[in-house]
Amino acid sequence: MRASQFHIATTKETPTDAEIVSHQLMLRAGLIRRLASGLYSWMPLGLRVVRKIEAIVREEMNRAGALELLMPAIQPAELWQESGRWEKYGPELLRLQDRHDREFCVGPTHEEVITDIARRELRSYKQLPINFYQIQTKFRDEIRPRFGVMRSREFIMKDAYSFHIDGASLSETFDDMHTAYCAVFDRIGLDYRAVDADSGSIGGAKSTEFHVLANSGEDGLATSSMSDYAANVEKAAVVCTTTRGDATQAHTVIDTPKVHTIAELCKATGADAAQCAKTLLVNGVGMNNHEDGSAVDGPKIVALVLRGDHELNDIKAEKHPLVQSPLTFAEAKDIRTVAKCDAGSIGPIGLDVPIIADQDAANLSDFVVGANENDKHITGVNWGRDLPEPEVADLRNVVEGDPSPDGKGLLNIVRGVEVGHIFELGTTYSEALKTAVPDESGKNQILHMGCYGIGVTRVAAAAIEQNHDDKGIQWTRAIAPFEVVIVPINAAKSDSVKAASEKLYQGLLDAGFDVLLDDRPLRPGVMFADMELIGIPHRLVVSDKLLPENKLEYRNRRESDSEVIDYADAIARISG
RNA sequence: CGGGGUAUGGCGCAGUCUGGUAGCGCAUCUGGUUUGGGACCAGAGGGUCGUAGGUUCGAAUCCUGCUGCCCCGACCA
Numbered sequence A: 001m002r003a004s005q006f007h008i009a010t011t012k013e014t015p016t017d018a019e020i021v022s023h024q025l026m027l028r029a030g031l032i033r034r035l036a037s038g039l040y041s042w043m044p045l046g047l048r049v050v051r052k053i054e055a056i057v058r059e060e061m062n063r064a065g066a067l068e069l070l071m072p073a074i075q076p077a078e079l080w081q082e083s084g085r086w087e088k089y090g091p092e093l094l095r096l097q098d099r100h101d102r103e104f105c106v107g108p109t110h111e112e113v114i115t116d117i118a119r120r121e122l123r124s125y126k127q128l129p130i131n132f133y134q135i136q137t138k139f140r141d142e143i144r145p146r147f148g149v150m151r152s153r154e155f156i157m158k159d160a161y162s163f164h165i166d167g168a169s170l171s172e173t174f175d176d177m178h179t180a181y182c183a184v185f186d187r188i189g190l191d192y193r194a195v196d197a198d199s200g201s202i203g204g205a206k207s208t209e210f211h212v213l214a215n216s217g218e219d220g221l222a223t224s225s226m227s228d229y230a231a232n233v234e235k236a237a238v239v240c241t242t243t244r245g246d247a248t249q250a251h252t253v254i255d256t257p258k259v260h261t262i263a264e265l266c267k268a269t270g271a272d273a274a275q276c277a278k279t280l281l282v283n284g285v286g287m288n289n290h291e292d293g294s295a296v297d298g299p300k301i302v303a304l305v306l307r308g309d310h311e312l313n314d315i316k317a318e319k320h321p322l323v324q325s326p327l328t329f330a331e332a333k334d335i336r337t338v339a340k341c342d343a344g345s346i347g348p349i350g351l352d353v354p355i356i357a358d359q360d361a362a363n364l365s366d367f368v369v370g371a372n373e374n375d376k377h378i379t380g381v382n383w384g385r386d387l388p389e390p391e392v393a394d395l396r397n398v399v400e401g402d403p404s405p406d407g408k409g410l411l412n413i414v415r416g417v418e419v420g421h422i423f424e425l426g427t428t429y430s431e432a433l434k435t436a437v438p439d440e441s442g443k444n445q446i447l448h449m450g451c452y453g454i455g456v457t458r459v460a461a462a463a464i465e466q467n468h469d470d471k472g473i474q475w476t477r478a479i480a481p482f483e484v485v486i487v488p489i490n491a492a493k494s495d496s497v498k499a500a501s502e503k504l505y506q507g508l509l510d511a512g513f514d515v516l517l518d519d520r521p522l523r524p525g526v527m528f529a530d531m532e533l534i535g536i537p538h539r540l541v542v543s544d545k546l547l548p549e550n551k552l553e554y555r556n557r558r559e560s561d562s563e564v565i566d567y568a569d570a571i572a573r574i575s576g
Numbered sequence B: 001c002g003g004g005g006u007a008u009g010g011c012g013c014a015g016u017c018u019g020g021u022a023g024c025g026c027a028u029c030u031g032g033u034u035u036g037g038g039a040c041c042a043g044a045g046g047g048u049c050g051u052a053g054g055u056u057c058g059a060a061u062c063c064u065g066c067u068g069c070c071c072c073g074a075c076c077a
Helices: A020-029 A044-063 A077-083 A111-121 A166-186 A263-270 A314-318 A332-339 A429-434 A456-466 A495-510 A524-534 A567-575
Strands: A032-036 A039-041 A074-076 A094-097 A102-107 A130-139 A156-162 A192-196 A208-215 A221-223 A231-234 A252-255 A277-283 A301-307 A355-358 A367-370 A374-379 A391-393 A413-425 A436-438 A445-446 A448-455 A485-487 A515-517 A538-542 A551-556 A563-566
Touching: A020 A032, A020 A456, A032 A551, A039 A044, A044 A130, A044 A156, A044 A166, A044 A456, A074 A077, A074 A456, A074 A495, A074 A563, A077 A102, A077 A111, A111 A130, A111 A156, A111 A429, A156 A166, A156 A456, A166 A192, A166 A208, A166 A413, A166 A448, A192 A221, A208 A221, A208 A456, A221 A429, A231 A332, A252 A436, A277 A367, A413 A429, A413 A456, A429 A448, A448 A456, A485 A524, A495 A515, A495 A538, A495 A567, A538 A567, A551 A567
Parallel strands: A192 A231, A301 A355, A355 A391, A485 A515, A485 A538
Antiparallel strands: A032 A039, A074 A102, A094 A102, A130 A156, A156 A448, A192 A208, A208 A413, A221 A231, A221 A413, A252 A374, A277 A301, A367 A374, A413 A448, A436 A445, A538 A551, A551 A563
């Protein structure tokens, strides 16, 4: 490709609304343009990257035996009603009507459609296992789209769905997909981790997430220092190592004016955060939703007690039978009703609601709590003496230094961007959509199902997040929009530079390289800056300085120095 | 959904408090000089100041409604 015939649209200035480096660089390099909140156009340069990622994904899926198909982006409501997700999925599902007022949605995922295909197409166990996939645009009406294409509403996803006669066959394909995903991310050249994950709203049993490690990542990952254990912090179980000490202090009410936070409480009392308990009031199951006008017979509130230095884990809390899912905090008026005070002074003593304590909070003795009276706290509190023994559960996020759940080593916490997720769904959807085939004995068996996703467009952003410097993007060769760029110096004045550049360009094309010839009539500095911003891995500079000796200059995007090479060695140099 | 911020040429911003001819940098176009790290000189084009209404002789500026966008948020208990 000749740069003069391409659309190169770089900017020197960073757009103010771009928060993270990948978003900034994608805009500055002209890879994407914003259309509306969470909606981005892929410009020619950016689309080249997307297509290369797609090609790698496609090759590895095909290699793993999956079959590509393409399903409609728009899906009829009936299927979603059949699976029960029309109600369950919530406002993230973009719903619309056609001219006959029939209800549809824009697919955020395709379990319903593929299961419908499976129940129509699959007639015998002999056709199993089978794994279908597509690479397609999805739409999820995110509450808060951000970070450009990292969390956009419309995005490209590779989604695969496998069908099996039993769970053992599903597990085999699940493992095959795990291997295929590793192959994809290895080929792209990403530093990633496969971690145990919560299967979330999609349902099912086992699931593994693939995360690209990056500080800007929205997920916390817990990894063991001694083993290959790795899990999303949402999922990582807390191994409780604390034991309760004896009560030595008296129950004492103290004045704590203007103290509302644990930090303020520590400052006011000199207590350590680990010696304080915080009491969170959340809405319980049966909390009226007020919208249908039905009578409210008192708020169904649940109190969760955690140690002051620990964070509540929403996912773990939601799993408790008394807690409403999704987790929501009690409203101010309900807090007043239940605790007779405002948030900031709540404590577990005397609350007439179910009290669930995190393991470590339940092991506290002589601890500090809110007094359920504004501007007062209580010190020297002990379970069993000052208040009943609580129900105990694992409610908190693991923290750095917690023991690894597999018993080997301690946990480190790192941040990651989720780029892939594979699930053993089991029979959730095939039961709902009555998908079964006869087995060897002729008896109908509900199919077992797996699903496997890769966020293609997010991979592009994550790759930049992990590969950049102060000059711009540093693509790995596998997904670079161009593998090599030729920069002629002063071609307008020098016929020999021009001729040598053209010859080199043709030679690289013939050798099968994805090559860009920067034939724009620009000063060298501009071309260098543009090509570094765009992130092309290899650069060949043709100039009158070196041409008489049949030499040119080579520079790798990741190196700070150039080297002079023989003109004839150019192709060999960038092949390595 | 709640809170905060913001909206002025393609991009980044000033001007708003204190109402009086809409400005700067980058980018673009023309001509010339330049040509190994985002050049210089001269000239040019481009803005219903988000939108609807109000106050006023006069509104980017003051008032009201609406909308878009960005950030923060269920951790404060």
